[in-house]
Amino acid sequence: MAITDTSPMPRAYPVVRKYLLDGFVEEVSQNQQVHRDMVQLTALAAISTAVQGLVVAKWPDGRSSSASLYTLIIAGSGEGKTPTYSEVFKGVLDFQKRERTVYENANKNYLAEHEVWVKKKEVILKKIARMTSKGEGTVELEEQFKKHLADEPVVKKEPIVLYENSTAEALIDGMLKSSKYATLVSSEGGSILKSSAFKNDSLMNGLWSNETVRIHRKTTGSGYLSGGRLTACIMVQPDVFGSYLQSAGRAAKGSGMWARFLITEPERMVGKRSYSAGQKSITYSVNFANRIFELLELTKKRFESEERELSVRLSHAAQVRFMGVCNGIESDTAPGCLFHGFEDHAAKLPDNILRVACLMSVFINDPESEISEEVLEKSIDIVMYYSYQFRNNFYSPSDSDIDDQEMMDWIEIRRGNGQRYYRKAELQRYCPSRLRKIKRLDPCLTRLSQSGVVSCFQHKGVNCVDLAPNYPLDQSSFSLAGIEKRYPKIY
Helix, strand or coil: CCCCCCCCCCCCCHHHHCCHHHHHHHHHHHHHCCCHHHHHHHHHHHHHHHHCCCEEEECCCCCEEECCCEEEEECCCCCCHHHHHHHHCHHHHHHHHHHHHHHHHHHHHHHHHHHHHHHHHHHHHHHHHHHHHCCCCCHHHHHHHHHHHHCCCCCCCCCCEEEECCCHHHHHHHHHHCCCEEEEEECCCHHHHHCHHHHCHHHHHHHHCCCCEEEEECCCEEEEECCCEEEEEEEECHHHHHHHHHHHHHHHHHHCCHHHEEEECCCCCCCCCCCCCCCCCCHHHHHHHHHHHHHHHHHHHHHHCCCCCEEECECHHHHHHHHHHHHHHHHCCCCCCCCCCCHHHHHHHHHHHHHHHHHHHHHHCCCCCCECHHHHHHHHHHHHHHHHHHHHHHCCCCHHHHHHHHHHHHHHHHHHCCCCEEEHHHHHHHCCHHHCCHHHHHHHHHHHHHCCCCEEEEECCEEEEECCCCCCCCHHHHHHCCCCCCCCEEC
16 A cells, blocks of 8 residues: 655645655665665666556657666665665555555456356357257357357456566566566566576567567467566676676677666765664655555556556657757767767667656656656756766777777877878878778778868878868968978868
């Protein structure tokens, strides 16, 4: 049942809810002495659990994204992963406990009713068989049988289910037979990374992208799930995650699975905690749990009435800002830019920004409310903050990345010394040693030229390179480089 609210904070007051998430993150961080990054990402997963079956997020062009999030928290032993999960997911766990009792009672009634239904079906079939053997007509009995089939008792389904360390098969079976809204959780995620759910990256990718997913089972055949929603909240120790990356993680990164995750590796708190006497405040914790419970109740009502999810849209100002962010992220995938080498991750950033904005908007307001520019701005900050941590964990530079970086470092030094123009043959002679073969130098210069770092041109049949192409022509520097005093023909 819902937690008794003994605090002075009104539960459903929107202005108060506007500050509820931040207050809750800070309160749990202080009470549990855990890093706030861990609390914040777990809180977003809890909101995702409560909201994913209630709404979808609408893009400015009319597309829809689910409100589901995949989150990964990398934290060592003693960092408070289990207490954080228990505290943050309290509203979900209480709701699940209540619904499990209701489900079990309903299931007992279902089993009794279904047993009676089976016996009646057998009686009708026996009558049809007997009359058929006598050559008598069975039209009325056949109609009775059809009506009886249509009246088969239906087992009650739980509105949402938490799966701990689940296999892909168990997850899909559960989402087919019970609720299609599920959350995959683990406060000690070593075993879950080894499970078939994470080996089957097409399953994880498909559920995140709202696709119909299929799983083949040897004994019961193939299963298909349409409209499924999955939240993932995985907590794992650094050495366990490191081992996973060395074995299977790189392949998963290549498939784009981890690009869908919001990832944090918080600063260690062990040895830095400060405890104090006195009663701890739980005002925000009580109200956060109650708000999660309320949203799950709304999800349950729509689930039972089989209504479609509500669409949450950006306000006009938020749309303009969102499209600007999308274009900026795309520009930053160019060589030498922030997301170069992380194109798969960058491609999912706008989607995650929209999802986080949708979740926060629904948590603060009614589900029908538009996403404000203020909420969008905060979601941008959150997602980009975790994007930085994603890149730290998954950065594995390619040869071309290393070439480009070494050349840019070399160029930066030359620029600082006032050197700007080079004949290409001279640049090849003095550039970093790994780039002195033309088969590596040419592709590098092409990439840097495309991103505006350098400009390649030809002057009187001599190939030349400008290390500062965004500045006006410097005739004196051009002359000192041994090139004639003519404006170069850029190509």
